[in-house]
Amino acid sequence: MEVIYSIELMQQKSDEWVRKNKRIGFVATMGFFHEGHTHLMKEARQQNDIVITSIFVNPLQFGPHEDYDRYPRDERHDTLLAEQAGVDILFLPDVEEMYPRPMQVSMSITDRVNVLCGKSRPGHFDGVITVLTKLFNMTRPNRVYFGMKDAQQVAVVDALIRNLNFPIELIGLPTIREVDGLAKSSRNVFLSSVERDEAIWIFKSLKEARQLVVDGEKNPAIIVKEVADTITRRTSGKIDYVELLSYPHLTPVSVIEQQVIVAVAVQFEHTRLIDNLLFDASGKLIEGIK
Amino acid sequence: MEVIYSIELMQQKSDEWVRKNKRIGFVATMGFFHEGHTHLMKEARQQNDIVITSIFVNPLQFGPHEDYDRYPRDERHDTLLAEQAGVDILFLPDVEEMYPRPMQVSMSITDRVNVLCGKSRPGHFDGVITVLTKLFNMTRPNRVYFGMKDAQQVAVVDALIRNLNFPIELIGLPTIREVDGLAKSSRNVFLSSVERDEAIWIFKSLKEARQLVVDGEKNPAIIVKEVADTITRRTSGKIDYVELLSYPHLTPVSVIEQQVIVAVAVQFEHTRLIDNLLFDASGKLIEGIK
The missing domain is CATH 3.40.50.620 (HUPs)
Structure with missing residues (x-):
């Protein structure tokens, strides 16, 4: 090299x-x-x-x-x-x-x-x-x-x-993750060990969101609230945003009927983590784009 | 083709x-x-x-x-x-x-x-x-x-x-010119025949400017005034600008001691013409850049 x-x-x-x-x-x-x-x-x-x-x-x-x-x-x-x-x-x-x-x-x-x-x-x-x-x-x-x-x-x-x-x-x-699901990031080194444990709930909440869509939920507001509730309940981090948007246009949707992204950012004491999941209207995961 | x-x-x-x-x-x-x-x-x-x-x-x-x-x-x-x-x-x-x-x-x-x-x-x-x-x-x-x-x-x-x-x-x-010196331009077709005759003074005034520098003039204000006076006296066009600037940075100069451009724009009834000359501190013409 x-x-x-x-x-x-x-x-x-x-x-x-x-x-x-x-x-x-x-x-x-x-x-x-x-x-x-x-x-x-x-x-x-x-x-x-x-x-x-x-x-x-x-x-x-x-x-x-x-x-x-x-x-x-x-x-x-x-x-x-x-x-x-x-x-x-x-x-x-x-x-x-x-x-x-x-x-x-x-x-x-x-x-x-x-x-x-x-x-x-x-x-x-x-x-x-x-x-x-x-x-x-x-x-x-x-x-x-x-x-x-x-x-x-x-x-x-x-x-x-x-x-x-x-x-x-x-x-x-596709995002590469630790065994427990936390998205790999250069900024993970700034997490305390307690925060590191809590941080797994970011990805878990996104998986819950997708499951809701698989189960037939079409209302973005309900999904966003579920994700936010989980992160608030399970972590000491402060939510910067939880959003569900069309992808790649990133516009708000009122009903899930196309490819969407659920994305979150959570501010911990010394660092801010982001994660997302991309799926279609039926909740089918989209792992990458080309 | x-x-x-x-x-x-x-x-x-x-x-x-x-x-x-x-x-x-x-x-x-x-x-x-x-x-x-x-x-x-x-x-x-x-x-x-x-x-x-x-x-x-x-x-x-x-x-x-x-x-x-x-x-x-x-x-x-x-x-x-x-x-x-x-x-x-x-x-x-x-x-x-x-x-x-x-x-x-x-x-x-x-x-x-x-x-x-x-x-x-x-x-x-x-x-x-x-x-x-x-x-x-x-x-x-x-x-x-x-x-x-x-x-x-x-x-x-x-x-x-x-x-x-x-x-x-x-x-x-380098700018391509008509036999009488007028810079070729797609917009020349909009000139009346009287304006077409007057327009040769644009290039003539720029040549005068260069001659002043060759003769030792280092003051941009004097040169700019000469060009403006010639165009005003010899054409019915309205001067949009006459400027003398460094090139290619296009910043004002107080004394001519580097490569400069003298550039003019003149508004005629139905069209606006531009022209310029580029020369060094001694007045030596710079015909193109690479």
Whole structure:
């Protein structure tokens, strides 16, 4: 595995591969890898000639009071995991090279963002689409891989690719979970042991929600209330949101009669966890998108 | 020459060429070709394996009171001229396919735009960078060609390519002029015969400006006043702006000691003309950028 720090070198390499008719799979990350990330890399490995993974903690997508400075980092461990996952290029651009001066061109997304995490993180997804546009232009992927754990991000990337006609296929892969069901996340390390035990109820409440739909419930309000009640009763976390929306448009639904997402965010003392389930009108699980 | 209307087919073709290691030159236009356009195509022809020219009158870059509806069109003549210039693909995307629904992702440029034409056309260059991002993703060029007649547009495209790391080389080619010096423009057809005679003074005034610098004048205010006086005295047009700025940053200068542009816009009865000259601190003409 080659580690590349320079944007110019990355562009030279990707240009070469494109011209040699190599198919490039790309996994954009903020590092501190867990199985959720390596699963994306392994999937990319199977489907492409070249696999590029980037690690870039993007200041543009963090709000002023968010955890940019303390976002966990472990480049050494990440390098090992990426290598084991079969990555060809680990791309570690520098923040000064990425944003050499205030940006003259800015991008923003107005749809799919005023719900879920986007609601409490104004500008977050503007930062996401900006850095992804830059990274896509640097790595020139045929396929990009994202985890469905951040389903809103996948919906936003879908809009980005379609709206600006990037010649890229978007693949959303199922959330990877601990044995007890907790969604893997770089932020899980910030949970106390009591919170860690409570946190399993996030996924449990989502499974309950799906079961209600399987059993014939079509009213989103009832399902949302059930999820919220379970999390409130079973955890010390504070609910940021519980929402049931169409997917990927992320619009409110009055009756469940299409593909929907139930998504939650729970604030614990030192960190905030998110999770979701995607299913169709009959409650049939949708595990990923392509 | 092949004429392509479908975005999907255009993307298939460009993908194929990229994979076959063909170098693609791209000329984005709004049609109604004159020598200024065909010059870009011919230059692209010499430097690339494949030459793509698009014609798309982009509603997003016209203000509500601008001339979108009456922008001159002549597809038949354009097709002939493009073929003669050695273009391989004439790409004519449809406005409904280009903007199938309100855009969810928007782009804007905050620098290099609050001067010259950008000042009186709020949002114009936002529309330009949006459509160019889309067209670049459809045609996947190695090199893009623009005329220096719209020098601000070249400066904006330069910012777009650099900021978002497009793997594209920008080439700005010298303005093509009529024998009497008037810059070629699709909008010249709207001039009355009296205005047409007067219009030569636009370029003459710019040459006078350059001569002043050659003769040692370093004060932008004096030069700007000379240009404005000449245009006012010699034409019936109303001056929209006369500006002398650094190039390509388009910032005001107090003393001429770097590459600068003198640019003017003059409103005639039925149309507005622009022109400019680019030169260094000694007055040496800069004919194009690369």
